[in-house]
Amino acid sequence: MTDTDETPDGDDVTRRWLIRALVALGLGIPVAIEGATLVGLVESWLFGDGENGDAAASTTTASEPVTAVGDDLLPTTDRAETLAEATVYARDDGWRFDLTVDVENRGDRPYELRLGTVTTQDGARVEGGASTGRLAAGESVSLSASYDLPDGETPSTMSVVGVESVESGGERFTRRDVRFGNVPVRG
Amino acid sequence: MAFVDKFPNEAKLVRWHFGVGFIALAIGGLFGLVQALYRTGYFRDALPIDASQYYTVLTGHGVLLALVFTTFLICGFFVWAVTRSLDRQLAHQRVAWVGFLSMLVGTVLAALTILNGFAPEIPFGSADVLYTFYAPLQAHPAFYVGAALLIVGSWIVGAEYFLTYREWRADNPDERIPLQTFMVLATFIMWYLSSLGVAVEVLAFLIPWSLGWISQVDPLLTRTLFWYFGHPVVYFWLLPAYLAWYTILPKLAGGKLFSDPLARIVFVLFVLLSTPVGFHHQYTDPGIAEGFKFIAMTNTFMLLLPSLLTAFTVVASLEHGARQRGAKGYFGWLRALPWGQPAFSAMALAGLVFAAGGFSGMINAGMNINYLIHNTIWVPGHFHLTVGTAFALTMMGVSYWLVPQITGKQLQHKTIAAVQPFVWVVGMTLMSNAMHRGGLAGLPRRTAKPLFRGEGAAPFDPVVGSIAEMQLQIALGGTLLFVALAMFLVVMTGTWLSRSGVGQLSVNGTIPSPLSGPADSPRILDNLKVWAGIAVVLVIIAYGLPLYSMLADGILSPGAGLLAPLLGL
Numbered sequence A: 001m002t003d004t005d006e007t008p009d010g011d012d013v014t015r016r017w018l019i020r021a022l023v024a025l026g027l028g029i030p031v032a033i034e035g036a037t038l039v040g041l042v043e044s045w046l047f048g049d050g051e052n053g054d055a056a057a058s059t060t061t062a063s064e065p066v067t068a069v070g071d072d073l074l075p076t077t078d079r080a081e082t083l084a085e086a087t088v089y090a091r092d093d094g095w096r097f098d099l100t101v102d103v104e105n106r107g108d109r110p111y112e113l114r115l116g117t118v119t120t121q122d123g124a125r126v127e128g129g130a131s132t133g134r135l136a137a138g139e140s141v142s143l144s145a146s147y148d149l150p151d152g153e154t155p156s157t158m159s160v161v162g163v164e165s166v167e168s169g170g171e172r173f174t175r176r177d178v179r180f181g182n183v184p185v186r187g
Numbered sequence B: 001m002a003f004v005d006k007f008p009n010e011a012k013l014v015r016w017h018f019g020v021g022f023i024a025l026a027i028g029g030l031f032g033l034v035q036a037l038y039r040t041g042y043f044r045d046a047l048p049i050d051a052s053q054y055y056t057v058l059t060g061h062g063v064l065l066a067l068v069f070t071t072f073l074i075c076g077f078f079v080w081a082v083t084r085s086l087d088r089q090l091a092h093q094r095v096a097w098v099g100f101l102s103m104l105v106g107t108v109l110a111a112l113t114i115l116n117g118f119a120p121e122i123p124f125g126s127a128d129v130l131y132t133f134y135a136p137l138q139a140h141p142a143f144y145v146g147a148a149l150l151i152v153g154s155w156i157v158g159a160e161y162f163l164t165y166r167e168w169r170a171d172n173p174d175e176r177i178p179l180q181t182f183m184v185l186a187t188f189i190m191w192y193l194s195s196l197g198v199a200v201e202v203l204a205f206l207i208p209w210s211l212g213w214i215s216q217v218d219p220l221l222t223r224t225l226f227w228y229f230g231h232p233v234v235y236f237w238l239l240p241a242y243l244a245w246y247t248i249l250p251k252l253a254g255g256k257l258f259s260d261p262l263a264r265i266v267f268v269l270f271v272l273l274s275t276p277v278g279f280h281h282q283y284t285d286p287g288i289a290e291g292f293k294f295i296a297m298t299n300t301f302m303l304l305l306p307s308l309l310t311a312f313t314v315v316a317s318l319e320h321g322a323r324q325r326g327a328k329g330y331f332g333w334l335r336a337l338p339w340g341q342p343a344f345s346a347m348a349l350a351g352l353v354f355a356a357g358g359f360s361g362m363i364n365a366g367m368n369i370n371y372l373i374h375n376t377i378w379v380p381g382h383f384h385l386t387v388g389t390a391f392a393l394t395m396m397g398v399s400y401w402l403v404p405q406i407t408g409k410q411l412q413h414k415t416i417a418a419v420q421p422f423v424w425v426v427g428m429t430l431m432s433n434a435m436h437r438g439g440l441a442g443l444p445r446r447t448a449k450p451l452f453r454g455e456g457a458a459p460f461d462p463v464v465g466s467i468a469e470m471q472l473q474i475a476l477g478g479t480l481l482f483v484a485l486a487m488f489l490v491v492m493t494g495t496w497l498s499r500s501g502v503g504q505l506s507v508n509g510t511i512p513s514p515l516s517g518p519a520d521s522p523r524i525l526d527n528l529k530v531w532a533g534i535a536v537v538l539v540i541i542a543y544g545l546p547l548y549s550m551l552a553d554g555i556l557s558p559g560a561g562l563l564a565p566l567l568g569l
Helices: A009-047 A051-062 B008-040 B051-086 B093-115 B141-171 B179-211 B219-230 B232-247 B260-273 B290-302 B304-324 B332-336 B342-365 B367-373 B378-407 B414-441 B467-497 B528-553
Strands: A080-091 A094-104 A111-120 A140-149 A155-165 A171-180
Touching: A009 B342, A009 B414, A080 A155, A094 A111, A111 A140, B008 B051, B008 B093, B008 B378, B008 B467, B051 B093, B051 B141, B051 B179, B051 B232, B051 B378, B093 B141, B141 B179, B179 B219, B179 B232, B179 B260, B179 B528, B219 B232, B219 B528, B232 B260, B232 B304, B232 B342, B232 B378, B260 B290, B260 B304, B260 B528, B290 B304, B290 B342, B290 B367, B290 B528, B304 B332, B304 B342, B342 B367, B342 B378, B342 B414, B367 B414, B378 B414, B378 B467, B414 B467
Parallel strands: none
Antiparallel strands: A080 A094, A094 A140, A111 A155, A155 A171
16 A cells, blocks of 8 residues: 555646656756766767867976976076975964975075065965075075965965076076975875 | 554654754755865855865764764664564663663764864864774774764664564564564674774774874774775665665555565675675775785675665566556556655665666776776765765655654655655766766865866866866755755654644555565575674685784784784884
C-alpha cells in the first residue's frame, strides 16, 4: 500500500503539471549538463586540445621567469645577488615575509643593492625594503628585509635596483621586478 | 498505529538523534556555502573569513557533515529499523541513551575546538585538521577526545541493537532475521571492525601526541590506521541508504522488494569487503608495498558487485511498484512512479546520482588512473555524489517519511518538500560536474585560493570548458545546494513545531513482504558470525604484513626499530 497525499480534486491538475515540470527540469538539466560534458570530452579526444593549449602556452612564455632560492636577483649585472632565503611566516599577530640576499661585489667599482616594494598575489603593495649601502669592490654582505603582509597573502613580485658607480662619477641603475615562485608559508 | 504511539520511548530516542543531526547539517551546510563562494572568488571579500580560516570552515564542513550528521542520523534511523522489524522495544533503553550522550558530548567538544579557529576565546585550542585527521596536522587534544567519544558512543548504541536482537532470538529461535535488522547488524559488524583503526590511531597516538606525552608519531602508521577506517566509513554511510532503498522505496513506489535474498547477499559482501581496501587512499604513500596496494585495488573493484546487484534489485522493485499502479510499456512505467512524493523522489534521485558517483569512484580505485586525479578537486566532486547525495538526500527522503511517524505530526510545507529534492539534484550536478572537470584540469582540493598565484587559470589544462566557467558552476551549484538544504530545514522545522494529533497521518510504517522472501535463501546468510570471521581473515591478509612492517620499523620513529620507545630512542 502506498502513502498518498490527499489533495482536493481542483488542485490535482496543477499539482500534476508541477510534478511534470519538476521531473523535466530536475532530470533534464543534469542530463543536459552531463551530455554536454560527454560531447566535449569526445570532441577533445577526437580533435585535440585546440585553443586551450595554445592560450596556456602563450601566457606562460610571455611572463617573467620565476626567481627561487638560489637564483640571482639581477642576472644581467656582473655582481652576485643571490636569494638565500625567502619565507612567509603566518602568525597570530600577522603574516610576515622575510628574505635574505647574499650580495657579493665582484666588480671593480662600488655597488649597492636596494630591495623595494613587494606586491602580493592579490595586488596589494607593501612598502618597505632594505639596502646594502655602498659596497666596496670585493666586499660581500648578507642583506635581510622584512615585510608585513596582509593576512593570507603571499609575495608575487619585489622591485629590486642595483646601483653601480661608473667612471664618470655617475651611477648606473639596473631595475627589475623580481617574480617569486612558490614562497613557503610556515606557521 | 503510528510508531510514536506504539514505541514512544524509541521514537523519542530517534527524535533526539535526528534533531542533533539536523543541527549539524544546518551548520555544516552553511560552511559549505562559504567554502564554495570563497574558493571560487565570488563575493570573497564579503565573506567573514580569511584564507587561513578557510581551513577552519573546511574542517567544520567535513566533520559536522561527514562524521556528525551521518552518525547521528544512522544511529537514530537504525533504532527505528530494529524496533519496527523486530516489533519490540529496545532491550535496554539506558544503554542507548548512554551511547547517544557520549556521541553528543564528543560532538560538542570537537565542535568547540573547530570553532576556536574563528574565535580563539572559545575554550580549548583549534583543530584545523580537516575531517581526515592524521599527522602532521595536529589538533587540540579535546578534538581527538571528542572524536573518540563520538565513535565509542556509536559502538554503545550499536551494542543495543545486538542486545535487542539477542532477546528476540531467544523468543524466536527458528525464524530468519527480519531484513531490516539483518541489515543493521551487518552494518554494525562492519562498523566495529573498521572503526578499530581510527580508535587505535586516536587513543594510542594522536591524544598522547597532542598532550605532549610523546614527541612524535609515525605519519605513515597514523595515516594507515586512519584509512583502515576511512574507506569502510563510506559504507557505514551507504548501507543505511541501501536499507532505505531496499525496504522503504519499493513500498513508496506501490510495490514490493524484488528479492530479499539478494539484499542479504549484498550486505554480506559489504561485511566482507568494506575494510580490506583502505590502501586505495594511499596509492601515493611511500612505505607500503605495491603488492598490498594491488590487493586493495582488486578488493575495491569487487565492491562494485554489491552495488550493481543493488541497482538491479531496487530498479526491479520500482518497476514492480509502477506496474502495480497500472503502468505499461518498456519505459512508460517510469512515469507512473510517484515523483510528486518527496520521500520517493529524494530516494530515487539519490540512487540515480549515486550511480554517477560509483563510476567516478572506479577512477579513484584504479591505481594508475588514480594518479591523474589524486588530491585534485575531482575527489570532492566524487564524494559529494556519494555521501553528499546518496546518503544525505536519501536521509532527507527518509525524514519526510519517518519524521511524521516519530512525532505524530503531519508533514508541513508539502510543496516545498516536493520541489526540494530536484533543486538538490540540479545543484549537485552543477557543482560536482565542474569539480570533476576541474580535477582533470589539475585544480587542487583543500585550497583556499586555487587561482591565487596571479597567473590566474594559466597553470591549469582544462579538457572541457574553461576554469572560469567551472568556478562559476561550482559557486552556482553550491548556492543551489544551500537553497535546497534551507528548504529541507524549513519543512523539518515546520513539521517539528506543528501540532500533533491533527488528523490521521498520511504515512504509515507498514512494509509489504518481498516478492522473494528470506525462505528462498540459504540459512547460512543469517550466520553473521561466519561472515564476521571471514571479514577478519581478509583484513589480516590485507593489513597484517604492512602494519607489522610499519610497527617493526619503529612505532613512533621510523627507522628506530620496534623496541625504540622502550629504549628511550
